[in-house]
Amino acid sequence: MPEYPLSEKLPERLRTPSGPPFEEVTFEAVLAGRVTMADLRVTAEALELQAQVAEQAGRPQLAENLRRAAELVAVPDEEILAIYNALRPGRADRSKLLALASELEARYGAFRCAALIREAAEI
Amino acid sequence: MHASKRAERRAARPINRDSFIEEWVDPGLIISGSPRDPEPSIRIAGGRVVELDGVPEDRFDLLDRFIARHAVDVSLAEAAMALEPATIARMLVDINVPRSELVRLVSGLTPAKIVRVVDCLNPVEMMMALQKMRARRTPANQAHVTNRREHPALLAADAAEAVERGFAELKTTVGVSRYAPLNAIAVLVGSGTGRGAALTQCAVEESLGLKLALRGLTTYAETLSVYGTEQAFRDGDDSPWSKAFLASAYASRGVKVRFTSGSGSEALMGHAEGKSMLYLEARCLMAVKGAGAQGVQNGSISCIALPESLPGGVRGVMAENLIAAMLDLELASGNDAMASHSEIRKTAKLMLQFLPGTDFIFSGYSVMPREDNLFGGGNFEGEDLDDYNVLQRDMLVDGGQRPVREERVLAVRRRAAQAIQAVFDELGLPPIRDEEVEAAVYAHSSADLPERDVPADLEAATAFLERGGDAVDVIRALARRGFTDIAQNILAIEKLRISGDFLQTSAVVLPGGCVRSAINDPNDYRGPGTGYQLPPERRAEIARIPQAVDPRTIGAATEVWQPLLLECGPARAGERTDEIVIALGPAFGSALRETLLGLPHREVLEALIEGVRQEGLRPRIVKVYSTSDCGFIGHQGAQLSGSGIAIGIQSKGTTVIHRRDLQPLDNLELFPQAPNLTLDSYRVIGRNAAKYAKGEPVLPVPVQIDNMARLKYIVKTTILHRRETEQVVPGRPAEEVCLA
Numbered sequence: 118m119p120e121y122p123l124s125e126k127l128p129e130r131l132r133t134p135s136g137p138p139f140e141e142v143t144f145e146a147v148l149a150g151r152v153t154m155a156d157l158r159v160t161a162e163a164l165e166l167q168a169q170v171a172e173q174a175g176r177p178q179l180a181e182n183l184r185r186a187a188e189l190v191a192v193p194d195e196e197i198l199a200i201y202n203a204l205r206p207g208r209a210d211r212s213k214l215l216a217l218a219s220e221l222e223a224r225y226g227a228f229r230c231a232a233l234i235r236e237a238a239e240i
Numbered sequence: 241m242h243a244s245k246r247a248e249r250r251a252a253r254p255i256n257r258d259s260f261i262e263e264w265v266d267p268g269l270i271i272s273g274s275p276r277d278p279e280p281s282i283r284i285a286g287g288r289v290v291e292l293d294g295v296p297e298d299r300f301d302l303l304d305r306f307i308a309r310h311a312v313d314v315s316l317a318e319a320a321m322a323l324e325p326a327t328i329a330r331m332l333v334d335i336n337v338p339r340s341e342l343v344r345l346v347s348g349l350t351p352a353k354i355v356r357v358v359d360c361l362n363p364v365e366m367m368m369a370l371q372k373m374r375a376r377r378t379p380a381n382q383a384h385v386t387n388r389r390e391h392p393a394l395l396a397a398d399a400a401e402a403v404e405r406g407f408a409e410l411k412t413t414v415g416v417s418r419y420a421p422l423n424a425i426a427v428l429v430g431s432g433t434g435r436g437a438a439l440t441q442c443a444v445e446e447s448l449g450l451k452l453a454l455r456g457l458t459t460y461a462e463t464l465s466v467y468g469t470e471q472a473f474r475d476g477d478d479s480p481w482s483k484a485f486l487a488s489a490y491a492s493r494g495v496k497v498r499f500t501s502g503s504g505s506e507a508l509m510g511h512a513e514g515k516s517m518l519y520l521e522a523r524c525l526m527a528v529k530g531a532g533a534q535g536v537q538n539g540s541i542s543c544i545a546l547p548e549s550l551p552g553g554v555r556g557v558m559a560e561n562l563i564a565a566m567l568d569l570e571l572a573s574g575n576d577a578m579a580s581h582s583e584i585r586k587t588a589k590l591m592l593q594f595l596p597g598t599d600f601i602f603s604g605y606s607v608m609p610r611e612d613n614l615f616g617g618g619n620f621e622g623e624d625l626d627d628y629n630v631l632q633r634d635m636l637v638d639g640g641q642r643p644v645r646e647e648r649v650l651a652v653r654r655r656a657a658q659a660i661q662a663v664f665d666e667l668g669l670p671p672i673r674d675e676e677v678e679a680a681v682y683a684h685s686s687a688d689l690p691e692r693d694v695p696a697d698l699e700a701a702t703a704f705l706e707r708g709g710d711a712v713d714v715i716r717a718l719a720r721r722g723f724t725d726i727a728q729n730i731l732a733i734e735k736l737r738i739s740g741d742f743l744q745t746s747a748v749v750l751p752g753g754c755v756r757s758a759i760n761d762p763n764d765y766r767g768p769g770t771g772y773q774l775p776p777e778r779r780a781e782i783a784r785i786p787q788a789v790d791p792r793t794i795g796a797a798t799e800v801w802q803p804l805l806l807e808c809g810p811a812r813a814g815e816r817t818d819e820i821v822i823a824l825g826p827a828f829g830s831a832l833r834e835t836l837l838g839l840p841h842r843e844v845l846e847a848l849i850e851g852v853r854q855e856g857l858r859p860r861i862v863k864v865y866s867t868s869d870c871g872f873i874g875h876q877g878a879q880l881s882g883s884g885i886a887i888g889i890q891s892k893g894t895t896v897i898h899r900r901d902l903q904p905l906d907n908l909e910l911f912p913q914a915p916n917l918t919l920d921s922y923r924v925i926g927r928n929a930a931k932y933a934k935g936e937p938v939l940p941v942p943v944q945i946d947n948m949a950r951l952k953y954i955v956k957t958t959i960l961h962r963r964e965t966e967q968v969v970p971g972r973p974a975e976e977v978c979l980a
Contacts, residue, residue, distance in 0.1 A: 159494035182532025186491030
């Protein structure tokens, strides 16, 4: 199991979405403009490590959620909101949902999210 | 019917403003055990659940389908379901069965079965179970921070105070939703002030909430509501799948998520299907678990008064808390909405979560007065903070709050209000004037704050979001204006998003930016002496409430005293039958100078003397050294009195009229409640003593009965009596004295 908290035990394995290592996210770097809000986000790699932590703590559903989250890291905010809204009652028919699932899979390799959407489409 | 005066008095009590109803199955007005609740059952075929609580797969509704697919461990289900409910219930309270074994077992149960299990437990057993089953070892607390005027300086000040008082999470919301970004910024700035470590949220519509979180203006989300019937879920404009997706969306941005459920919501929405509240809540909780949420706030939440109207309502709410913990979910256990008009009932209910401890005992303690609470209450509010601190101290229970001195409260409030003033200025938001800052520091509620230009605030809030404003803008603004500490505290929490550390179950962020969760602080309760134990420094913190005084200062000399009495040799037995001895305690007029009530000893003594003289007898004063007991002082005086009558008086003012032939602890009249004695009473005591000596009929001195006197004065009584006892010299005969 990865050592937890990652921020204390494994900072060298962490980086920001744009690439700089975790430890370069300093107050000075923020003030100098080298770090922006886009850097203060979790990466798919960190989420996978957290999923492993959750899994080994006996929490398979939380681990699955974190792995779905890892798939969504690359998906833009607007697309995420659009998918969420499509999943709400009466918003999208079965074919629309299936299309969304395929698109997520094709563009982002988001297989787990796609599976969730397909499951919702079964109803 | 002609009601008695007692009945009229009871009818006017706050408890009788609460609503109470009998059970009614059709609309789901029943806590547990509705005849329409299903029998627990499960059938597994081909590695999947094909029957859940009596419903075959082809008749599954949305929730059945989701639960069957995501929340039941099919590898364990048949074995777990084969156990009797009472067997599992006993395991819950058995210290020899570890939490992990139960979590595993429960993951194979259906909603109906879980309810059968908790229905075997009484409230004390549920508390024992909750103590073992909550996920994080160290309890914590969440605060509501809102105000009616949505005043940014007051929000920042209240947030800072909440953090200073130990709250690990701060939750705000809006009256007008366009205020959301400004409210989120104000609470964020406050959260970084002083001790500066708390996760923050702003409860708004889902897509706006997500936007605020993406901008770093909030670090967790909580109001992802789930419901126990399909129709209620649809009315809530969601499905289990949309909620599960939303949970992943938040996590993908490093934002903590907690779901919300609670008994009564389905009945309130008209879709309970005649099922019991607890059964429907068990379904909710299994949906939460299946969605992969790390936790839930439940405990009926805003519906609390509905279950509380029914038999077993408070017990049922406790049971739903327990089910959440059994499902290994972080539990923020309600207590966040007005549950009763009665303070007694509110407090009694709180004990069910407070004593065993939960991950967040309140999912919203209102740090400000209730009138400013936009969440509609807070079962406890700002005015109850001292009560809560005392409850922690009384029981040495960690309720997640810190007693704080007022100077410190004012300091962090001022700092936060000045910081948000600077941030608004730097970000080009409508100015916060100095008088607004000043008012925010000292206000009782937002009614004490100057009005703001609301349209300007709303316009600026929208513009801030539109231009992509975020938490980094806030951090830089703080730094530019010299609020470096606050800026760094906020950055420390934002930076943790990169790690995802606070996405694990039951995570809180401690001062310094360390994460504590069920991973690195797992609840390891296994009976007495295990699990969470108050660390010595936390025990000291809980004990040190500002109202507690150093008992050594009570009755201590604060100045050099002139002598009150002159001693002139050992007292001899008197021979005059017209004398009344006034026997003083060993500290009277020397180590102590006034009675419990603050009557100067000189005046008390003069009153006694005057009373004796009014009856034509002669007072004679002696000081007793061999005892500090009132009866013995009087008894010793009586042995020295020529008339055989003496008045014994302790320094704290307790007085007795004694007679030579009585046993030491017997008396003619005793005045044990010194606080009720006035100088007039002492005068009458002097007169009565004289009348006894003259053999006249005596009307005992009337004294008031004050049942609160002991409550008010027992501490001072103990300490004054100790000071008197310190002056005792065993065997030393009484001294003859006169007033100096």
